[in-house]
Amino acid sequence: MLSQAAAAEMKILRRDRLTALASLLAIISLAWVYLWIDADRMDAPMMPMARGWNLGSLLSTALMWSVMMIGMMLPSAAPAILLYGAMVRKNGERGSVLPAVWIFTAGYLAVWFVFSLAATVLQVSLEQALLLSPMMTSTSVWLSGCLLITAGVYQWLPIKEACLNKCRAPLQFLLFHWRAGRFGTFRMGAEHGAFCVGCCWALMLLLFAVGVMNLLWVALIAGFVLIEKVLPPRSLGGRWIGRTAGVMLAVAGTVMILDA
Numbered sequence: 001m002l003s004q005a006a007a008a009e010m011k012i013l014r015r016d017r018l019t020a021l022a023s024l025l026a027i028i029s030l031a032w033v034y035l036w037i038d039a040d041r042m043d044a045p046m047m048p049m050a051r052g053w054n055l056g057s058l059l060s061t062a063l064m065w066s067v068m069m070i071g072m073m074l075p076s077a078a079p080a081i082l083l084y085g086a087m088v089r090k091n092g093e094r095g096s097v098l099p100a101v102w103i104f105t106a107g108y109l110a111v112w113f114v115f116s117l118a119a120t121v122l123q124v125s126l127e128q129a130l131l132l133s134p135m136m137t138s139t140s141v142w143l144s145g146c147l148l149i150t151a152g153v154y155q156w157l158p159i160k161e162a163c164l165n166k167c168r169a170p171l172q173f174l175l176f177h178w179r180a181g182r183f184g185t186f187r188m189g190a191e192h193g194a195f196c197v198g199c200c201w202a203l204m205l206l207l208f209a210v211g212v213m214n215l216l217w218v219a220l221i222a223g224f225v226l227i228e229k230v231l232p233p234r235s236l237g238g239r240w241i242g243r244t245a246g247v248m249l250a251v252a253g254t255v256m257i258l259d260a
Contacts, residue, residue: 016085016086016089017082017085017086020081020082020085020101021078021082024074024078024081024082024105027070027074028070028071028074028075031067031068031070031071031074032071034067034071035064035067035068035071035213035215035218036215038064038067038213039213039215042135042136042213053124053128057124058120058124061120061123061124062116062117062120064212064213065115065116065117065119065120065123066112066113066116068116068212068218069109069112069113069115069116069204070109070112071218071222072204072218072221072222072225073108073112073196073200073222073225074105074109075222075226076167076196076222076225076226076229076230077105077108077192077193077196079170079229079230080108080167080170080173080174080192081101081104081105081108082101083170083171083174084100084101084104084170084174084188085100085101087174088100088101100182100185103182103185103186103189104185104186104188104189104192105189106186106189107185107186107187107188107189107190107191107192107193108189108190108192108193108196109189109193110186110189110190110193111190111193111194111196111197112193112196112197115197115201115204119204119205122205122208123136123208123212126138126143126208131143132208135211135213136208136211136212136213137208137209137210137211137212137214138208138209141256141257141259141260142257142260143208143209144208144209144253144256145253145254145256145257145260146253146257147205147206147208147209147253148206148209148249148250148252148253148256149249149250149253149254149257150202150205150253151202151203151205151206151246151249152245152246152247152248152249152250152251152252152253153246153250154202154246155202155242155243155245155246155249156243156246159198160198160199160202160242162198163195163196163198163199164199164228164229164242166192166195167192167195167196167199167229168229168230168231168232170192173192173195174188177191177192199228200225203221203224203225204221206221206249207221224245227241228241228242
């Protein structure tokens with residue numbers, strides 16, 4: 001039987017966890033609603049899609065990528081975020097659980113925001129070179145093929161596996177990277193985000209091949225990232241699902257280029 005104090009502690013921990021989870025789900029849902037509306041707006045007839053090196057278009061493109069990364073990456077980061085909140089509570093930092101969780105989350109998303117800025121520059125560069133269509137899909141077979149081959153080969157590289165292992169083991173990550181204070185919390189979140197970028201950046205660039213605002217492919221890539229991170233690394237699925245996908249991507253890219 002749990003003591004009354006322990007039972008109360010468990011109740012508070014469960015409440016904090018549910019509150020954090022509900023907040024994450026709300027943010028993820030809002031991100032997907034935004035993407036849905038933005039994709040529908042782009043599909044509208046006579047929609048002007050001219051972009052260039054001006055502040056307005058750069059900001060709108062960066063916003064699109066940032067919201068997309070929130071919708072795609074927060075689901076796979078949720079286990080680490082919720083575990084961090086539980087560890088804060090168990091360490092006795094009462095009253096600071098939710099703020100600490102959001103500082104950790106902000107650090108995580110800050111790294112993906114930097115990635116979004118880089119993706120924005122790449123997208124505008126490809127548009128200026130006429131390698132992207134108005135619907136933000138590659139117009140070059142060679143570009144699409146190279147993106148597929150790059151993503152496929154990267155699935156087999158040791159750096160991919162090293163970064164993925166960090167993402168798959170949030171408890172181990174937090175134990176070895178624990179830092180106190182708000183800045184330390186933000187830094188922990190940023191480090192976790194950096195490992196996630198390290199294992200997912202090539203998959204994200206596949207969006208240029210299949211369509212940046214093709215929400216079906218956005219959802220499929222997000223689902224694949226989630227599966228890669230959730231499956232135990234030593235299981236047959238956890239070890240080979242990514243590598244099998246890598247072979248398929250590389251073969252598809254090679255065939256695409258050879259048929260050009």
